[in-house]
Amino acid sequence: MTDPCLFCAIAAGQIPSQSVYSDDHVYAFHDINPAAPTHILVIPRKHLSSVCDAGPDDEALMGKLLLAGQQIARDQGLAADGFRLVINTGDNGGQTVHHIHLHVLGGRQLTWPPG
Template sequence: MTDCLFCKIVSGEVPAKIVRESPGAVAFRDINPQAPTHVLVIPRAHHPTAAELAAADPATLAEVLTEAHQVAVDEGIAETGYRIVFNTGAQAGQTVFHVHAHVLGGRGLNWPPG
């Protein structure tokens, strides 16, 4: 999509602090981190929500989750614990409609969030 911020990050039009790349996914630091580790993992192909990605391409959804775990390993938070969050829809807080997983960790993450 020509006006999608995350598609522009994938294409290199918009800079981002890339931490991992795989054939189907890109991981980069969130510009407004909510935890010491806050990385977004996105599919290279545009899918608006997690539900739409799951229906259209379950293998890519699995790749996004695999990359999210590898981010946690690389960031040193896999053993202590981390959270993977998909906000799906505006009411859930999704602001960029290109599916993305938030990988959060590096501090205690109480539930419920907020």
């Protein structure tokens, strides 16, 4: 038996989080270890371990993830000065929770390259 997914438990309300957005397809909450003044995670309610696990049937869901990130950035007042949307994939890509998630980062000048 595998361990339950942390982000699935958060989306289901089994683990408390500071919610900023929720609908039938995605859930967004403040990161508990922020890398920027605004750092929000947007996750699909459907479990997908990474971008590599998304298939043709997930096309609409992936679009909803990006559009939710965009709306959250606007709602958080980040659109005027800019923000970053990031999806880390796999261990070498910096993914630490194996449930696809979009980072919405902003509130300061972000540097490049990121790491």
